[in-house]
Amino acid sequence: MKEVKCECGHVNPQGTILCESCGRVLDEKEKDKQLLDMRYEGSARRSQTYNKTIIDKIWNFFSSVKVGVWLIVILLIASSLGTIFPQQMYIPPVMPASEYYEEQYGWLGKLYYDLGFHNLYSSWWYLLLIAALGISLVIASLDRVVPLYRSLKKQRVSRHESFLKRQRMFRVSEAELTEESSAKIKSNLAKKGYKLREENGDLLAEKNRFSRWGPYVNHLGLIIFLIGGMLRFVPGMYVDEILWLREGETKSIPGTEGRYYLKNNQFIFEVYDKDKDEKVFKDAINKVGMVVKNYQTNATLYERQGDIVPGEKPELEKVRDQSIQVNKPLKVDGYALYQVDYKLGEMSKMAFKMENKKTKEQFGDVQVDLYDPKMNYDLGNGYKVEVMSYFPDFEFNQDGEPATKSRIPNNPAFIFKMFSPEKPEGEVSFVAIRQNLEPLGENDYKMSFAGIETKNVTALTVRKDLTLWIIGLGGLIFMIGVVQGAYWNHRRLWLRRVNGKIWTAAHTNKNWHGLKRELDDVFADSGIQAPEDQEAGDNKE
Numbered sequence: 001m002k003e004v005k006c007e008c009g010h011v012n013p014q015g016t017i018l019c020e021s022c023g024r025v026l027d028e029k030e031k032d033k034q035l036l037d038m039r040y041e042g043s044a045r046r047s048q049t050y051n052k053t054i055i056d057k058i059w060n061f062f063s064s065v066k067v068g069v070w071l072i073v074i075l076l077i078a079s080s081l082g083t084i085f086p087q088q089m090y091i092p093p094v095m096p097a098s099e100y101y102e103e104q105y106g107w108l109g110k111l112y113y114d115l116g117f118h119n120l121y122s123s124w125w126y127l128l129l130i131a132a133l134g135i136s137l138v139i140a141s142l143d144r145v146v147p148l149y150r151s152l153k154k155q156r157v158s159r160h161e162s163f164l165k166r167q168r169m170f171r172v173s174e175a176e177l178t179e180e181s182s183a184k185i186k187s188n189l190a191k192k193g194y195k196l197r198e199e200n201g202d203l204l205a206e207k208n209r210f211s212r213w214g215p216y217v218n219h220l221g222l223i224i225f226l227i228g229g230m231l232r233f234v235p236g237m238y239v240d241e242i243l244w245l246r247e248g249e250t251k252s253i254p255g256t257e258g259r260y261y262l263k264n265n266q267f268i269f270e271v272y273d274k275d276k277d278e279k280v281f282k283d284a285i286n287k288v289g290m291v292v293k294n295y296q297t298n299a300t301l302y303e304r305q306g307d308i309v310p311g312e313k314p315e316l317e318k319v320r321d322q323s324i325q326v327n328k329p330l331k332v333d334g335y336a337l338y339q340v341d342y343k344l345g346e347m348s349k350m351a352f353k354m355e356n357k358k359t360k361e362q363f364g365d366v367q368v369d370l371y372d373p374k375m376n377y378d379l380g381n382g383y384k385v386e387v388m389s390y391f392p393d394f395e396f397n398q399d400g401e402p403a404t405k406s407r408i409p410n411n412p413a414f415i416f417k418m419f420s421p422e423k424p425e426g427e428v429s430f431v432a433i434r435q436n437l438e439p440l441g442e443n444d445y446k447m448s449f450a451g452i453e454t455k456n457v458t459a460l461t462v463r464k465d466l467t468l469w470i471i472g473l474g475g476l477i478f479m480i481g482v483v484q485g486a487y488w489n490h491r492r493l494w495l496r497r498v499n500g501k502i503w504t505a506a507h508t509n510k511n512w513h514g515l516k517r518e519l520d521d522v523f524a525d526s527g528i529q530a531p532e533d534q535e536a537g538d539n540k541e
Contacts, residue, residue, distance in 0.1 A: 010154070013147075015049035018042025020154045023163030035534065036166045038507055041155075043147030063143040068136040075129050082120035085112050089241060103405070122233050134226045141219040152209060157199035159494055159505075167494075167505040168512065169519070169531040177495075177502050181526040188522040189493070203495040212509060214485020221478025228470030239335065239464040246346070246371075247455045250302070250316075253335065254462050260332060261302040261316055267456035269344060270294040295342055296325040297458040301332060324460065334464050341459030347409045351450040352431070354383055354418055362448065363420075370409035382421040385447070389415040394432055402430075418445045491515055493522075493531075504531040 004012045010021035017027040018041065025031050027042075036042065047063040050056040061067060085105055088097045097118055101109035116123050164170060175181075186196055186203070194205040232238035239255030243262070250263040270293040302316035322330050329336040349369055353362040364379025370392065377385045389402070394413035397403040402413065413432035420427075427443040429436065436446055491508045504523075508515045516533060523530040 008156075008160070013044040013049070015044035016042065017044075018151075018163065019160070020151045021156045022158070022160045023155075024160040025162055025166075034166065035168055036163070038167075038509075040144055040148050041151035043151040045143050045147055047143050059139055059143070062132075062136045062139040065140065068133070068140055071129065071133045071136055075133060078120070078126055078129065081117050084117070085109060087120065088118045127230060127233065130226055130230055134223055134230075137219045137223050137226075141216050145213070145216045148212065152212070155204075157197050157204040157494075158202045158496060161498060161503070164494055164496065164503050164505040167507050167531075168535055169506040169515065169533055171504050171529055171531040172498075173502040173504065173529045175502065175527045175529070176500075177497065177528060181528060184526045185495070185522060185528065188524075188526075192518060192522065194491075194493070201497055203493075205493040205495075206491070208488040208490050211485055211488035212490045214481045214483075214488075217481030217484055218478050219481075221474045221476070221481055223474070224477060225471055225474030228467045228474055231467045231470065232465075237466045239462055241462045242340070243337070243460045243462050244457055245297070245299075245460065246348070246457045253337070255464055256333075256335065258308050258314065259304055260319075260335070261304065261314070262330075262337070262460075263300040263302065264297055264458055265300060265321075266298040267342060267458045268294065268296050268298065269342065269456070294325065295339065296323050297339060297460065298323050299330065301330065324458075334466065336463050338461045338463065339458065340461045343457040343459075345454040346457050347412065347452060348455040349453040350412060351452070352385075352416075352447045353450045354379060354385060354420075355446055355448040357444060357446055365450070366447070368414070370412055382419070382424075384419045386417040386419070386426070387414060388417050388428070391432075414447075416447050418443070418447065420445055489514065491518070493519065502528055504528070506531045 002014055004014055004016055004026055006012060006019040006022060006024055006026065008019060008022040008024065010019055012020055012026065017030050018024070018036065019026055020041075020043065023042075025036070025042075030036065030042070045063075047060045051060060085101065091097065091100050098110075098113055101113040101118060103109075105112065112118060120126055182203075189196060189205045192207070194207045197204045197206075236255075241254040243251060243254055245251055245262065245264040247264050247267055250261055252258050253260045253262055272291045272293045298321070300321050301319040303319050305315040305317050308314060319332070324330050324337055324339050326339050329338045331337075347370055349367055352366040352368065354364055354366070355362045363381070363383045364377070364385075366377045366379075366385055368374075368387070373387055373390050375387050377387075379385065391402055391404040391413040392407055392409040392411075393405040394411045395403055395405050402415075411433060413430070413435070416429045416431060417426045418429060423444060427445055428438070428440045429443060429445075429447055430439055431437075431447045431449075438446075489508050489511050492506060494503075494505045496503045506515060506519055512533065516530075519530040
């Protein structure tokens with residue numbers, strides 16, 4: 001691309017509207033306008049100059065502010081879809097996600113799952129949208145900040161007449177600029193924080209140039225913030241999962257790749273007693289019936305020794321015992337386990353006895369582990385029981401057949417086959433809570449309920465976040481950019497002698513009223529009139 005040489009001798013990149021050095025108008029279209037567009041100092045932006053190769057077209061697409069706004073709108077709409085129903089990580093692990101959404105929310109839940117909205121924030125297309133927004137921010141910033149920086153750095157003190165008179169604030173004074181009035185103006189400008197530069201008797205006063213970079217600092221903060229958000233989907237960088245643990249049970253802590261294990265020794269649940277505890281809880285207890293005083297998990301943390309061998313129990317070494325309470329997590333190696341939920345009295349084992357219905361004689365003891373039931377129980381002397389089917393959360397399906405809603409033993413039911421010396425071929429019995437049916441005809445024997453064991457279950461949130469400092473840094477940089485651009489204004493004043501007259505022009509990126517008041521103070525009692533707003537009566541900023 002050919003460069004453009006100005007009459008002042010400065011060579012500008014093609015596409016430059018105003019000479020970077022003297023400010024002369026180089027674009028024919030701009031010559032007919034009353035005031036100059038100073039948003040980017042008339043600099044040459046790549047997106048407005050190059051449009052030949054595929055790289056140019058991609059650059060031009062992502063440099064568009066409209067594209068960036070549409071990406072934000074699409075992301076907001078997509079993010080809102082993820083809040084219609086809970087994400088998969090927050091649903092209870094009672095059944096497969098495909099079944100859970102359909103059962104809880106009907107056909108809308110099924111559609112929600114089929115469209116992949118149940119794992120929205122880790123889906124490839126959502127991450128692609130975030131990446132596209134990040135690319136848009138990077139390209140749009142580079143497309144503007146580089147030429148703007150170059151133009152501001154190369155600007156001369158003596159600016160072309162056409163540049164001065166087409167500034168929004170401009171005036172020609174007939175008065176003579178004496179050494180005394182010049183010194184007074186310079187002193188007033190210095191007091192107000194302006195940096196002064198002189199060239200051939202002309203003056204340039206400038207302050208707060210750094211405020212022009214505020215929007216680009218915002219973009220940098222957003223880019224870092226987005227990078228932190230995307231890093232949450234990199235394995236090992238972010239963990240936020242629920243660990244359900246029954247009393248006496250030991251499980252691997254999610255996200256630790258089998259390195260750490262936790263055992264629930266005991267779950268403690270305490271409530272306030274309105275007769276014994278503080279009176280302040282009495283009204284609350286009377287109103288809601290129960291106020292929780294404490295719930296905690298007394299746990300033991302283990303670390304695995306050696307490698308994981310499929311089919312074998314891991315060798316564990318005790319690390320420490322600790323009680324986990326609300327706001328008092330167990331922490332290890334960047335992980336934090338918080339007490340978040342519980343379930344009291346979950347059924348753990350059920351006991352049955354095989355009984356002769358006529359004689360009431362009972363044989364053996366069948367202890368069924370509701371989480372890992374055995375299929376055969378030998379009671380001796382020719383008596384045995386076979387578990388033909390087990391339904392942890394029993395219900396009848398649409399076809400009227402027994403089924404289970406979940407793997408949690410909320411309503412256990414069994415189909416037993418009972419063998420005895422009198423009935424070596426066996427008898428079938430369906431047993432559920434308060435139900436004992438004989439689907440194949442009347443039996444001589446039945447399974448009598450003999451007791452139940454329950455266990456409390458604790459729910460712990462496992463969290464690890466190595467991206468938090470990146471997200472925090474991005475937020476901090478973003479706020480610095482907001483303050484930088486909101487509380488300071490880039491202000492400039494040009495003063496030039498032209499044919500015995502004094503030309504003054506001024507510009508700011510915002511707050512024109514503040515600039516006018518400031519210049520009135522600068523030129524007060526100097527004999528030189530302050531530049532006036534050429535958009536008289538128009539108070540646009």
